[in-house]
Amino acid sequence: MRKVLVTGGAGFIGSHFIRHILTQHDGYEVVNLDKLTYAGNPDNLLDIEGGPLAKRYRFVKGDICDPELVGQLIGEVDAVVNFAAESHVDRSLLEPAPFIQTDVYGTYCLLSAVAEASGRIERVLHISTDEVYGEVPAPRRSKEDDPLHPRSPYSASKAGGDMQCIAFIEIHRLPVVIARPCNNIGPNQYPEKMAPLFISNALDDQPLPVYGDGRQVRDWLFVKDNCEALDLLLHGGARGEVYNVGAGNERPNMDVVEGILDLLGKPRSLIRFVEDRPGHDRRYALDFEKIRALGWSPRHDFAASLEKTVAWYVDNRQWWEKIKSGAFRAYYEKQYGARLASARSAPPANA
Ligand code: NAD
Ligand code: DAU
Numbered sequence: 001m002r003k004v005l006v007t008g009g010a011g012f013i014g015s016h017f018i019r020h021i022l023t024q025h026d027g028y029e030v031v032n033l034d035k036l037t038y039a040g041n042p043d044n045l046l047d048i049e050g051g052p053l054a055k056r057y058r059f060v061k062g063d064i065c066d067p068e069l070v071g072q073l074i075g076e077v078d079a080v081v082n083f084a085a086e087s088h089v090d091r092s093l094l095e096p097a098p099f100i101q102t103d104v105y106g107t108y109c110l111l112s113a114v115a116e117a118s119g120r121i122e123r124v125l126h127i128s129t130d131e132v133y134g135e136v137p138a139p140r141r142s143k144e145d146d147p148l149h150p151r152s153p154y155s156a157s158k159a160g161g162d163m164q165c166i167a168f169i170e171i172h173r174l175p176v177v178i179a180r181p182c183n184n185i186g187p188n189q190y191p192e193k194m195a196p197l198f199i200s201n202a203l204d205d206q207p208l209p210v211y212g213d214g215r216q217v218r219d220w221l222f223v224k225d226n227c228e229a230l231d232l233l234l235h236g237g238a239r240g241e242v243y244n245v246g247a248g249n250e251r252p253n254m255d256v257v258e259g260i261l262d263l264l265g266k267p268r269s270l271i272r273f274v275e276d277r278p279g280h281d282r283r284y285a286l287d288f289e290k291i292r293a294l295g296w297s298p299r300h301d302f303a304a305s306l307e308k309t310v311a312w313y314v315d316n317r318q319w320w321e322k323i324k325s326g327a328f329r330a331y332y333e334k335q336y337g338a339r340l341a342s343a344r345s346a347p348p349a350n351a
Contacts, residue, residue: 001122001235003029005077007064007110008084010034012189013127013181013223015044017081020227022053029056033073035063037098038327039087043319044188064106067113074113079123081234082110085161088192089131089154090335093278096153103157104164111168111176124176125234126165130219130244131155132180135281138217143287144180144242151279162242169240177237179230181245182286185305186223187312191320192331195306198257199313200320202266209336212276213347214254217283221247222300222308229296236294243294246286249302256306263310272343274336 004021008014009032018030034040042049048057062069064084074080084106086092086099107126114121133142134149150156168174189196198208229245237243261268300308313320324332 001078002027003031003077003079004234005031005033005073005080007033007080007082008040010036010040010042010044010059011083011087012039012044013184013226014083015041015188016186016223017083017227017230018045018057019048020224020231022048022056024231027056030058031073031077032057032059033062033064033070034059034084036061037086039190041188041190041323043322065101065109067109070109070113071116074117074121078121079125079234080110080114080121081125081127081230082107083127085127085158086154089152090192090277092152092154092157094334096157099153099157100160103154104160107161108164111164111174114174115168115172122175123234124165124174125230125237126161126176126178127230128162128178128180129155129158130180130182130246130284130286131281132159132162133284135283136285138283138285141246141285141287142244144244144290151281175239177233177239178242179233179245180242180286181226181229182219182221182247182284184223184226185220185309187309187316188319189223191323191328194253195256195260195309196313196320198260199264199310200324202260202264202270203314203317205266205270207272207340207343208257208270209272209274209340209343210253210257211274211280214257214273215252216280217250217252217285219247219285220249220251220256220302220305221245221298222305225298225300228299229291232294232296233291243291244286244288245291246288247298247300247305249298249305250285251302259303259306260310263307264314269345272340272345273347274339274343
Protein backbone atom coordinates (compact mmCIF):
# COMPACT_ATOMS: atom_id res chain seq x y z
CA MET A 1 0.00 0.00 0.00
CA ARG A 2 1.48 3.36 -1.03
CA LYS A 3 -1.28 5.81 -1.78
CA VAL A 4 -4.37 6.33 0.37
CA LEU A 5 -7.54 8.29 -0.35
CA VAL A 6 -8.75 9.82 2.91
CA THR A 7 -12.21 11.37 2.80
CA GLY A 8 -13.25 14.04 5.29
CA GLY A 9 -9.59 14.70 6.11
CA ALA A 10 -10.13 18.39 6.86
CA GLY A 11 -12.28 17.52 9.86
CA PHE A 12 -11.33 16.61 13.42
CA ILE A 13 -10.30 12.95 13.34
CA GLY A 14 -9.45 12.86 9.62
CA SER A 15 -6.85 15.62 9.94
CA HIS A 16 -5.13 13.82 12.84
CA PHE A 17 -5.21 10.59 10.85
CA ILE A 18 -3.58 12.19 7.79
CA ARG A 19 -0.79 13.61 9.95
CA HIS A 20 -0.39 10.20 11.61
CA ILE A 21 -0.17 8.29 8.30
CA LEU A 22 2.28 10.73 6.71
CA THR A 23 4.58 10.76 9.73
CA GLN A 24 4.38 7.03 10.60
CA HIS A 25 4.63 5.54 7.09
CA ASP A 26 7.61 6.65 5.05
CA GLY A 27 6.82 7.03 1.40
CA TYR A 28 3.02 6.90 1.76
CA GLU A 29 1.04 9.48 -0.18
CA VAL A 30 -2.34 10.83 0.89
CA VAL A 31 -5.10 12.36 -1.21
CA ASN A 32 -7.59 14.20 1.00
CA LEU A 33 -11.08 14.51 -0.53
CA ASP A 34 -13.14 16.92 1.52
CA LYS A 35 -16.22 18.99 0.70
CA LEU A 36 -15.27 21.63 3.28
CA THR A 37 -18.66 21.78 4.93
CA TYR A 38 -18.97 24.03 7.98
CA ALA A 39 -16.94 21.36 9.85
CA GLY A 40 -14.11 21.05 7.33
CA ASN A 41 -11.26 23.35 8.27
CA PRO A 42 -8.14 23.82 6.12
CA ASP A 43 -6.42 25.34 9.21
CA ASN A 44 -6.25 21.79 10.64
CA LEU A 45 -3.59 20.78 8.12
CA LEU A 46 -1.63 24.01 7.66
CA ASP A 47 1.51 22.36 9.10
CA ILE A 48 1.30 19.57 6.50
CA GLU A 49 0.55 21.88 3.55
CA GLY A 50 3.36 24.25 4.48
CA GLY A 51 5.96 21.69 5.62
CA PRO A 52 8.24 18.94 4.33
CA LEU A 53 5.38 16.40 4.07
CA ALA A 54 3.55 18.53 1.49
CA LYS A 55 5.10 16.61 -1.40
CA ARG A 56 3.29 13.46 -0.25
CA TYR A 57 -0.05 15.21 0.33
CA ARG A 58 -2.74 16.51 -2.03
CA PHE A 59 -6.01 18.22 -1.14
CA VAL A 60 -9.03 17.87 -3.43
CA LYS A 61 -12.14 19.89 -2.64
CA GLY A 62 -15.13 17.74 -3.53
CA ASP A 63 -18.05 15.60 -2.48
CA ILE A 64 -18.02 11.85 -1.82
CA CYS A 65 -21.48 11.88 -3.46
CA ASP A 66 -19.92 12.90 -6.82
CA PRO A 67 -19.44 9.56 -8.66
CA GLU A 68 -17.24 10.98 -11.43
CA LEU A 69 -14.76 12.64 -9.08
CA VAL A 70 -14.75 9.69 -6.69
CA GLY A 71 -14.20 7.23 -9.56
CA GLN A 72 -11.27 9.27 -10.84
CA LEU A 73 -9.60 9.45 -7.40
CA ILE A 74 -10.17 5.76 -6.67
CA GLY A 75 -8.28 5.12 -9.91
CA GLU A 76 -5.18 6.77 -8.41
CA VAL A 77 -4.95 5.04 -5.03
CA ASP A 78 -4.46 1.64 -3.35
CA ALA A 79 -6.70 2.13 -0.30
CA VAL A 80 -9.56 4.28 0.99
CA VAL A 81 -10.34 5.54 4.51
CA ASN A 82 -13.80 7.06 4.80
CA PHE A 83 -14.20 9.68 7.52
CA ALA A 84 -16.45 12.00 5.48
CA ALA A 85 -19.74 12.45 7.28
CA GLU A 86 -22.13 14.84 8.85
CA SER A 87 -21.11 14.08 12.42
CA HIS A 88 -23.11 16.10 14.96
CA VAL A 89 -26.18 14.51 16.58
CA ASP A 90 -27.79 17.86 17.50
CA ARG A 91 -27.60 19.10 13.91
CA SER A 92 -29.17 15.85 12.71
CA LEU A 93 -32.18 16.63 14.91
CA LEU A 94 -32.53 20.06 13.28
CA GLU A 95 -31.89 18.98 9.65
CA PRO A 96 -31.49 15.25 8.90
CA ALA A 97 -31.28 15.36 5.06
CA PRO A 98 -27.52 16.06 4.70
CA PHE A 99 -26.83 13.16 7.07
CA ILE A 100 -28.72 10.72 4.87
CA GLN A 101 -27.09 12.16 1.77
CA THR A 102 -23.46 11.96 2.92
CA ASP A 103 -23.45 9.20 5.54
CA VAL A 104 -25.59 6.74 3.55
CA TYR A 105 -25.58 7.75 -0.14
CA GLY A 106 -21.99 9.06 0.00
CA THR A 107 -20.79 5.77 1.48
CA TYR A 108 -22.64 3.93 -1.30
CA CYS A 109 -20.93 6.14 -3.96
CA LEU A 110 -17.48 5.36 -2.57
CA LEU A 111 -18.18 1.63 -2.40
CA SER A 112 -19.58 1.62 -5.95
CA ALA A 113 -16.42 3.25 -7.26
CA VAL A 114 -14.30 0.68 -5.42
CA ALA A 115 -16.42 -2.14 -6.89
CA GLU A 116 -15.84 -0.69 -10.37
CA ALA A 117 -12.08 -0.61 -9.79
CA SER A 118 -12.08 -4.41 -10.33
CA GLY A 119 -10.08 -5.67 -7.39
CA ARG A 120 -7.36 -3.00 -7.55
CA ILE A 121 -8.20 -1.44 -4.14
CA GLU A 122 -6.46 -3.34 -1.33
CA ARG A 123 -8.53 -2.03 1.58
CA VAL A 124 -11.49 0.23 2.43
CA LEU A 125 -11.60 1.32 6.06
CA HIS A 126 -15.02 2.73 6.86
CA ILE A 127 -15.31 4.85 10.02
CA SER A 128 -18.57 4.12 11.81
CA THR A 129 -19.47 4.89 15.43
CA ASP A 130 -20.48 3.24 18.72
CA GLU A 131 -23.79 5.12 18.37
CA VAL A 132 -25.10 2.56 15.87
CA TYR A 133 -25.67 0.09 18.75
CA GLY A 134 -27.93 2.57 20.55
CA GLU A 135 -27.82 2.99 24.31
CA VAL A 136 -26.65 0.07 26.44
CA PRO A 137 -27.70 -0.37 30.08
CA ALA A 138 -24.86 -0.94 32.59
CA PRO A 139 -23.03 -3.24 32.99
CA ARG A 140 -23.41 -4.38 29.34
CA ARG A 141 -20.95 -3.43 26.63
CA SER A 142 -21.77 -3.52 22.93
CA LYS A 143 -20.05 -6.27 20.98
CA GLU A 144 -19.38 -6.19 17.25
CA ASP A 145 -22.12 -8.71 16.44
CA ASP A 146 -24.81 -7.01 18.55
CA PRO A 147 -27.93 -5.82 16.69
CA LEU A 148 -27.99 -2.14 15.71
CA HIS A 149 -30.51 0.15 17.46
CA PRO A 150 -29.80 3.68 16.23
CA ARG A 151 -32.18 6.32 17.60
CA SER A 152 -31.07 9.65 16.12
CA PRO A 153 -31.01 10.70 12.45
CA TYR A 154 -27.20 10.77 12.79
CA SER A 155 -26.82 7.26 14.19
CA ALA A 156 -29.49 5.90 11.81
CA SER A 157 -27.53 7.35 8.86
CA LYS A 158 -24.25 5.91 10.15
CA ALA A 159 -25.97 2.52 10.55
CA GLY A 160 -27.19 2.89 6.94
CA GLY A 161 -23.59 3.45 5.83
CA ASP A 162 -22.51 0.31 7.70
CA MET A 163 -25.28 -1.67 6.01
CA GLN A 164 -24.07 -0.49 2.60
CA CYS A 165 -20.60 -1.75 3.53
CA ILE A 166 -21.99 -5.13 4.54
CA ALA A 167 -23.92 -5.43 1.27
CA PHE A 168 -20.80 -4.61 -0.80
CA ILE A 169 -18.73 -7.08 1.24
CA GLU A 170 -21.29 -9.81 0.53
CA ILE A 171 -22.11 -9.06 -3.10
CA HIS A 172 -18.84 -7.71 -4.48
CA ARG A 173 -16.40 -9.30 -2.00
CA LEU A 174 -14.97 -5.84 -1.31
CA PRO A 175 -12.05 -5.67 1.15
CA VAL A 176 -13.94 -3.47 3.62
CA VAL A 177 -13.20 -3.18 7.36
CA ILE A 178 -15.60 -1.25 9.61
CA ALA A 179 -14.31 0.62 12.68
CA ARG A 180 -16.71 1.72 15.42
CA PRO A 181 -14.93 4.19 17.72
CA CYS A 182 -16.39 5.79 20.83
CA ASN A 183 -16.36 9.57 21.62
CA ASN A 184 -13.09 11.13 20.51
CA ILE A 185 -11.55 14.00 22.40
CA GLY A 186 -8.54 16.15 21.53
CA PRO A 187 -7.21 19.15 19.59
CA ASN A 188 -9.03 20.53 16.52
CA GLN A 189 -12.53 19.29 17.37
CA TYR A 190 -15.19 21.65 16.05
CA PRO A 191 -16.60 23.55 19.04
CA GLU A 192 -20.17 22.31 18.59
CA LYS A 193 -19.24 19.06 20.38
CA MET A 194 -19.50 19.02 24.15
CA ALA A 195 -15.82 19.06 25.18
CA PRO A 196 -14.57 21.89 22.92
CA LEU A 197 -17.81 23.86 23.35
CA PHE A 198 -17.56 23.73 27.13
CA ILE A 199 -13.81 24.44 27.24
CA SER A 200 -14.14 27.47 24.95
CA ASN A 201 -17.29 28.73 26.73
CA ALA A 202 -15.59 28.41 30.11
CA LEU A 203 -12.52 30.28 28.85
CA ASP A 204 -14.90 33.13 27.89
CA ASP A 205 -16.83 32.85 31.20
CA GLN A 206 -19.94 31.80 29.28
CA PRO A 207 -22.49 29.22 30.58
CA LEU A 208 -22.03 25.49 29.92
CA PRO A 209 -25.40 24.06 28.72
CA VAL A 210 -25.62 20.55 30.21
CA TYR A 211 -28.44 18.45 28.71
CA GLY A 212 -30.93 16.91 31.17
CA ASP A 213 -29.27 15.75 34.38
CA GLY A 214 -25.77 15.36 32.91
CA ARG A 215 -25.58 11.74 34.04
CA GLN A 216 -25.36 10.32 30.48
CA VAL A 217 -22.29 8.13 30.05
CA ARG A 218 -19.80 8.30 27.17
CA ASP A 219 -16.43 6.56 26.71
CA TRP A 220 -13.69 9.15 25.96
CA LEU A 221 -10.91 8.20 23.54
CA PHE A 222 -7.95 10.48 22.86
CA VAL A 223 -7.96 11.17 19.11
CA LYS A 224 -4.31 10.15 18.64
CA ASP A 225 -5.02 6.76 20.21
CA ASN A 226 -7.91 6.37 17.78
CA CYS A 227 -5.56 7.13 14.87
CA GLU A 228 -3.21 4.36 16.00
CA ALA A 229 -6.14 1.95 16.17
CA LEU A 230 -7.36 2.95 12.70
CA ASP A 231 -3.85 2.58 11.26
CA LEU A 232 -3.73 -0.95 12.68
CA LEU A 233 -7.12 -1.77 11.14
CA LEU A 234 -6.12 -0.29 7.78
CA HIS A 235 -3.13 -2.60 7.64
CA GLY A 236 -4.13 -5.57 9.79
CA GLY A 237 -7.93 -5.72 10.09
CA ALA A 238 -9.58 -8.76 8.52
CA ARG A 239 -11.73 -8.29 5.40
CA GLY A 240 -15.44 -7.97 6.16
CA GLU A 241 -14.92 -7.58 9.92
CA VAL A 242 -16.20 -4.93 12.34
CA TYR A 243 -13.94 -3.65 15.16
CA ASN A 244 -15.05 -1.60 18.15
CA VAL A 245 -12.52 1.04 19.24
CA GLY A 246 -13.18 1.81 22.91
CA ALA A 247 -11.06 3.52 25.54
CA GLY A 248 -12.31 2.11 28.84
CA ASN A 249 -12.76 5.75 29.95
CA GLU A 250 -16.52 5.70 30.60
CA ARG A 251 -17.62 8.78 32.51
CA PRO A 252 -20.89 10.60 33.15
CA ASN A 253 -20.96 13.94 31.35
CA MET A 254 -20.80 15.81 34.67
CA ASP A 255 -17.31 14.35 35.29
CA VAL A 256 -16.19 15.88 32.00
CA VAL A 257 -17.85 19.21 32.79
CA GLU A 258 -16.39 19.44 36.30
CA GLY A 259 -12.99 18.24 35.05
CA ILE A 260 -12.90 21.04 32.47
CA LEU A 261 -13.86 23.70 35.03
CA ASP A 262 -11.29 22.44 37.54
CA LEU A 263 -8.48 22.35 34.97
CA LEU A 264 -9.33 25.92 33.94
CA GLY A 265 -9.85 27.16 37.51
CA LYS A 266 -13.38 28.28 36.61
CA PRO A 267 -16.41 28.20 38.98
CA ARG A 268 -19.17 25.56 38.98
CA SER A 269 -21.64 28.45 38.74
CA LEU A 270 -21.04 28.42 34.95
CA ILE A 271 -22.99 25.13 34.73
CA ARG A 272 -26.57 25.40 33.41
CA PHE A 273 -28.94 22.44 33.17
CA VAL A 274 -30.95 22.86 29.98
CA GLU A 275 -33.71 20.98 28.18
CA ASP A 276 -32.45 17.54 27.14
CA ARG A 277 -31.60 16.37 23.62
CA PRO A 278 -34.62 14.40 22.26
CA GLY A 279 -33.89 10.66 22.17
CA HIS A 280 -30.69 11.21 24.15
CA ASP A 281 -28.93 7.86 24.53
CA ARG A 282 -28.18 7.32 28.21
CA ARG A 283 -25.04 5.24 27.95
CA TYR A 284 -22.59 3.94 25.36
CA ALA A 285 -19.97 1.35 26.28
CA LEU A 286 -17.93 -0.87 24.01
CA ASP A 287 -16.41 -4.29 24.38
CA PHE A 288 -13.14 -3.82 22.46
CA GLU A 289 -11.41 -7.13 23.08
CA LYS A 290 -11.35 -7.84 19.34
CA ILE A 291 -8.99 -4.96 18.52
CA ARG A 292 -7.03 -5.54 21.73
CA ALA A 293 -6.33 -9.04 20.40
CA LEU A 294 -4.66 -7.41 17.37
CA GLY A 295 -2.26 -5.66 19.76
CA TRP A 296 -3.82 -2.20 20.21
CA SER A 297 -4.75 -0.53 23.45
CA PRO A 298 -5.27 3.16 24.22
CA ARG A 299 -2.29 5.05 25.67
CA HIS A 300 -4.27 7.84 27.38
CA ASP A 301 -6.51 7.49 30.41
CA PHE A 302 -9.38 9.91 31.02
CA ALA A 303 -7.36 12.45 33.03
CA ALA A 304 -4.53 12.62 30.48
CA SER A 305 -6.96 12.90 27.55
CA LEU A 306 -8.85 15.76 29.17
CA GLU A 307 -5.71 17.54 30.33
CA LYS A 308 -4.08 17.49 26.87
CA THR A 309 -7.34 18.58 25.24
CA VAL A 310 -7.94 21.50 27.60
CA ALA A 311 -4.31 22.64 27.25
CA TRP A 312 -4.63 22.70 23.45
CA TYR A 313 -7.72 24.95 23.51
CA VAL A 314 -6.02 27.24 26.00
CA ASP A 315 -2.98 27.52 23.71
CA ASN A 316 -4.93 27.78 20.45
CA ARG A 317 -7.55 30.40 21.17
CA GLN A 318 -7.24 31.89 17.66
CA TRP A 319 -8.26 28.50 16.14
CA TRP A 320 -11.62 28.32 17.91
CA GLU A 321 -12.31 32.06 18.08
CA LYS A 322 -12.23 32.17 14.27
CA ILE A 323 -14.92 29.46 14.13
CA LYS A 324 -17.06 30.83 16.93
CA SER A 325 -17.13 34.34 15.47
CA GLY A 326 -18.60 33.19 12.14
CA ALA A 327 -21.79 31.32 11.10
CA PHE A 328 -21.48 29.36 14.35
CA ARG A 329 -23.22 32.21 16.18
CA ALA A 330 -26.53 31.65 14.36
CA TYR A 331 -26.29 27.90 15.04
CA TYR A 332 -25.58 28.53 18.72
CA GLU A 333 -28.56 30.83 19.08
CA LYS A 334 -30.88 28.32 17.40
CA GLN A 335 -29.58 25.39 19.45
CA TYR A 336 -29.18 27.08 22.84
CA GLY A 337 -30.95 30.48 22.88
CA ALA A 338 -34.33 29.34 24.26
CA ARG A 339 -32.77 26.52 26.28
CA LEU A 340 -30.42 28.85 28.14
CA ALA A 341 -33.21 31.35 28.75
CA SER A 342 -35.08 28.68 30.75
CA ALA A 343 -32.01 26.94 32.24
CA ARG A 344 -31.57 25.86 35.87
CA SER A 345 -28.49 25.91 38.03
CA ALA A 346 -29.34 22.49 39.52
CA PRO A 347 -30.29 19.24 37.73
CA PRO A 348 -34.05 18.55 37.33
CA ALA A 349 -35.43 16.89 40.51
CA ASN A 350 -37.22 14.06 38.65
CA ALA A 351 -34.13 12.97 36.63
P1 NAD B 1 -16.03 16.25 11.52
O1 NAD B 1 -17.42 16.76 11.44
O2 NAD B 1 -15.03 17.01 12.32
O3 NAD B 1 -15.42 16.15 10.04
C1 NAD B 1 -16.15 15.64 8.96
C2 NAD B 1 -15.41 16.04 7.68
O4 NAD B 1 -16.10 15.46 6.56
C3 NAD B 1 -15.36 17.55 7.45
O5 NAD B 1 -14.06 17.93 7.07
C4 NAD B 1 -16.35 17.76 6.30
O6 NAD B 1 -16.03 18.87 5.48
C5 NAD B 1 -16.23 16.44 5.55
N1 NAD B 1 -17.42 16.12 4.74
C6 NAD B 1 -18.71 16.18 5.15
N2 NAD B 1 -19.51 15.81 4.12
C7 NAD B 1 -18.71 15.50 3.08
C8 NAD B 1 -18.95 15.04 1.76
N3 NAD B 1 -20.19 14.83 1.31
N4 NAD B 1 -17.89 14.81 0.95
C9 NAD B 1 -16.62 15.04 1.38
N5 NAD B 1 -16.33 15.49 2.61
C10 NAD B 1 -17.37 15.71 3.46
O7 NAD B 1 -16.13 14.74 11.98
P2 NAD B 1 -15.19 13.90 12.95
O8 NAD B 1 -15.61 14.12 14.33
O9 NAD B 1 -13.80 14.09 12.54
O10 NAD B 1 -15.67 12.42 12.55
C11 NAD B 1 -15.06 11.74 11.47
C12 NAD B 1 -15.76 10.41 11.27
O11 NAD B 1 -15.65 9.64 12.47
C13 NAD B 1 -17.25 10.52 10.97
O12 NAD B 1 -17.57 9.52 10.05
C14 NAD B 1 -17.92 10.25 12.32
O13 NAD B 1 -19.20 9.69 12.13
C15 NAD B 1 -16.95 9.26 12.92
N6 NAD B 1 -16.86 9.24 14.39
C16 NAD B 1 -16.62 10.38 15.08
C17 NAD B 1 -16.46 10.32 16.47
C18 NAD B 1 -16.17 11.56 17.29
O14 NAD B 1 -16.19 11.46 18.51
N7 NAD B 1 -15.90 12.70 16.70
C19 NAD B 1 -16.58 9.08 17.13
C20 NAD B 1 -16.87 7.94 16.39
C21 NAD B 1 -16.99 8.03 15.01
O1 DAU C 1 -20.11 8.17 20.39
C1 DAU C 1 -19.46 8.57 19.21
C2 DAU C 1 -20.08 9.86 18.74
O2 DAU C 1 -19.62 10.87 19.63
C3 DAU C 1 -19.71 10.21 17.30
O3 DAU C 1 -20.24 9.24 16.44
C4 DAU C 1 -20.27 11.59 16.94
O4 DAU C 1 -19.82 11.97 15.65
C5 DAU C 1 -19.76 12.60 17.95
O5 DAU C 1 -20.36 13.85 17.70
C6 DAU C 1 -20.10 12.16 19.37
O6 DAU C 1 -21.52 12.20 19.60
P1 DAU C 1 -22.14 12.69 20.98
O7 DAU C 1 -23.53 13.10 20.78
O8 DAU C 1 -21.86 11.72 22.08
O9 DAU C 1 -21.17 13.97 21.24
P2 DAU C 1 -21.48 15.42 21.83
O10 DAU C 1 -20.15 16.05 22.08
O11 DAU C 1 -22.46 16.15 21.00
O12 DAU C 1 -22.16 15.09 23.22
C7 DAU C 1 -21.48 14.39 24.24
C8 DAU C 1 -22.44 14.27 25.42
O13 DAU C 1 -22.63 15.60 25.95
C9 DAU C 1 -23.81 13.77 25.05
O14 DAU C 1 -24.33 12.98 26.12
C10 DAU C 1 -24.65 15.04 24.91
C11 DAU C 1 -24.02 15.97 25.93
N1 DAU C 1 -24.07 17.42 25.58
C12 DAU C 1 -23.63 17.79 24.35
C13 DAU C 1 -23.65 19.13 23.99
C14 DAU C 1 -23.18 19.55 22.61
C15 DAU C 1 -24.52 18.34 26.51
O15 DAU C 1 -24.89 17.98 27.64
N2 DAU C 1 -24.56 19.67 26.14
C16 DAU C 1 -24.16 20.08 24.91
O16 DAU C 1 -24.22 21.30 24.64
